[in-house]
Amino acid sequence: MFTGIVTDIGEILAVRPRGEGLHRLKIACSYERVSIVEGASIACSGVCMTVVGIGQENGGTWFAVDAAAETLRITTVGRWRHGTRINLERALKVGDELGGHIVAGHADGLATLIARVEMTDMARLGFRVPAELARFVAPKGSVALDGVSLTVNEVVDDIFAVLIIPHTLAVTTLGALAVGDAVNLEVDLMARYAARLMERP
8 A cells, every 4th residue: 555655756777578468677766775675565656566676786776576468558657668757655554644645556547648737836737537537536536646646626527637736746757747648547546436336236
């Protein structure tokens, strides 16, 4: 489990195919080498991934993860290349502050940025989501975009808007988004379960 509070921005160092539909990613980060263990979960731009290797290079820490075919297909992971910057969050520990909302790290699909309006010290971002996910997005509800916990400001059909404060623009990759870019979307866990319960007779 995660909270959608980004703690580092990582950088893709290498992407290597490992068998059919499997890629190994090597990711640079600023976490201490000794704080990462194999088998740990780290959210990489909102996608929960398992650490399969750790090391140090040029004075910095790196970790490796494997991405399977499904992850490559439904998230932005399949588009990552050397130099791609990604939001990172370590798994929640019992007793940690729940600063955002409960995030599973299981991306539901992609949201596409269709509008960006620069405001005084903020940015208003408008996203279009797949029709099948739009029903889970509600005004004042929560979404995770590339692993960042955000409050939905407005919803019209399959389009929703969020306001990004200066801190979030500075410490996540959202500040660099341009119209046409896709981000990993995870809808609110409670909204998903509530919708499922309403489907049952």
